[in-house]
Amino acid sequence: MARPTVRVDAVLIQAVIAGALSFAHLHDLAAAAGQDGWKAWAYPISVDLLLVAAWRRLRKDGPSRLAWCWFVIALVASLGANVATAGFLDLQHPPAWLRFGVAGWPALALLGGTLLAHTAHTAEDRTPVPPAPVAAPPVPDPVPDEQAPELETTPAPAAEEAPALPPADASPPVPAALVDHARKVADDHRTRTGSTIDTDTLRARLGVPPQLAAAIAAQLV
DSSP: OOOOOOOOOHHHHHHHHHHHHHHHHHHHHHHHOOOOOOHHHHHHHHHHHHHHHHHHHHHHHHHHHHHHHHHHHHHHHHHHHHHHIIIIIIITSOOOOOOOHHHHHHHHHHHHHHHHHSSSTTTTTTTOOOOOOOOOOOOOOOOOGGSSSSOOOOOOOOOOOOOOOOOOTTTOOOOHHHHHHHHHHHHHHHHSSOOOHHHHHHHHHOOOHHHHOOOOOHOOO
C-alpha cells in the first residue's frame, strides 16, 4: 500500500510565518500599552478575526463599502503594530494616543464584528461593477454573385381586358334608396351651410363615381 506523499505548500508556510509575526507584534504592542496577561494575547486574536470576517464577507457577498471599511481598519491595526514594534516608537514610554487606541480597540472591534455579522447586504451597499461589453453578433459573409441561387422568373399575368365604358352622355341608373340617402345628405348640408350642395361635395359625401353623382344631383333638383 502506497503511503500518501506530503505536499509542501510554500504559500501556506509563508502565510503561517507572516501570521505568527503579526500576532506577536500585536501582543507586544498591547503589552506595552498597559494590557498585561491574557488581555495582551486577546488583542491579536481580535484584530485577526475582524480581518478574516471582513474578507469572508467580501468573498461571500461581493464587494461592499461596509466590508471594505472594516477590512481596511483591521489591516491598518495589524500593519501599524508591525511598524510600531520595529523601533519607530518607544515602547518603554508609549505615547498617550497609542494607549488610547489600544484601550478603545475592543469596542471598535465589537462594533465591526456585529455590523459584519448582522447587517443585510443590500444593493446600495455594493460597489458598482461596470457591465462586461457585449460582443456584437458575427456578420455573415456575403454570398458571391456566381454562387447566388437563380430565381425563376414567372411571366406577368396578362392584363384583363377592361369592360367597355358606356357613352359619356348616357346617365347610369340610380337606385331609389341611394337617391333618398342623397336627399338626406343634401338637406343636412343646406341646414348647416345655408346653400345647396354641389356635385363634387355630394360625390365626396356619398363616395360614388362622378357620373353617378351627376345623375343623383339631377334628380335632387
